[in-house]
Amino acid sequence: MSANTTARTVRRRTLRIAVAALTAAAGLTLTACSGSDVAGTEPAGQSGAGTAVESSGPGSGAKAQGSGGEAGSGAEAGSGAKADTKAGAAAKKPGGANAAGSGGAGSGVDRCHTSGLKAAFATGEDAAPDPNAGGSTTTSVVLTNKGSRTCKIGGFPGVDLKSENGGERWSLARSSAKHGSITLGPGESTDFTINVALTKEDKGFYQPAFADITPPNETKSLTIKWPWGTLVDQRSATHPATFVNPIG
Template sequence: MSSSATVRTARRRTLRIAAAVLTAAAGLTLTACSGADATGAKPAGRVDSGAAAVESNGTGSSAGAQESDAQAGSGAKADAQADAKPDAKVGGTGKGSGSAQAGGGGGAGVQRCHTSGLKAAFATGGDAVPDPDASGGTTASIVLTNKGSSSCKIGGFPGVDLKSENGGERWSLARSSKAFSSITLQPGDSTDFTLNLAMTKEETGFYQPAYADVTPPNETTSLTVEWPWGTLVDQRGATHPGTFVNPIG
């Protein structure tokens, strides 16, 4: 082989080797890029998912724990709703209950006694008759009877106005300082109150009532009864008269 042929052969070997080296390098480069893309996408997706889980519950718990927490939250919400319904029901029942609104005021539906449902009369039998000779004063009783068909409640001071035969001279009696409470009258039941009386037999300085107008507590109309007794000491202008009204019961 001539020297020129030997040189060409050596040059072709050098070119093949260089080409092979370039090919191998190119293959390695492509493989590295492909691997980086695959391993870079998937872990990135998992990291994003994990970060989202941490932000959603603030504890970094797993998805299964999140589902459990969600179920627990739903259960708590359902329990809260269940607890709220009985409360609302009880409140509604309480609001519509007549006995609850009455609250110990003599029973459900018991109203106060009105003038139209009462009748009044002086008690005149036995010890009810006032003693005109009593030096320290005496008493008379006025009886109030429930003439209606339902129960009613009464208590406190009635108003009592004494008036003359022609009604021209009136005496609104003062009230005592005694304590009082209310009572319930069934149909036909009665209660009473007393009048302290300063009676007199003198021919002067007296007042002779003909009637007594009795106004039940908290009412504006009165019941008129005849005065069955004698004369009273006229103390219509006195600060502490001996004739005055006591409370019912």
């Protein structure tokens, strides 16, 4: 075999090896693209898991007010499901805030805070509870927006009656009345009523000296003097005749 023939043979082998290498590289490229497409379908599967978690929402609805994340943490469906659940919770947050009567970011009106309110018993002639009416009479507490901004308020306030030295407290029960919310401009007022069971007996009575009024969704209270007489002592009763009605 001549030197020229040998050189041509070597070149053909070199070309075949190069073509084979290019073909293999092309195959690897196609495989990588296919793998990327498969990976791209994973979010749909994760979305399905997220939907399954949200379908258990009614069971976790009561927890939403205290902690928005508890519904997601309760279903250990994997990190993808948790992420989808958190995203869903974030999307629902503004609506939940409004439902809770907290003022609502959507409306642009914040809830009324304790620091922006003042409280007082309505003590006009028509506002005085009838001492002979037993548990069917009421007294009213007026809440006034003393701030410079409009705020929203609604729901049940907390009412704690306390004795002169503060040693005997009575946290009043709440009625089953429905309520809405009220928007208060600067200087505007609203009120809520307390059903009271007054008594003239010298036994089995409770004499309040002050009332701590805690606005809805707040933790700080406003202390005002109790202007009326003694109440039937029903602090341990299941259905006391002295109880709180809602604002709005």
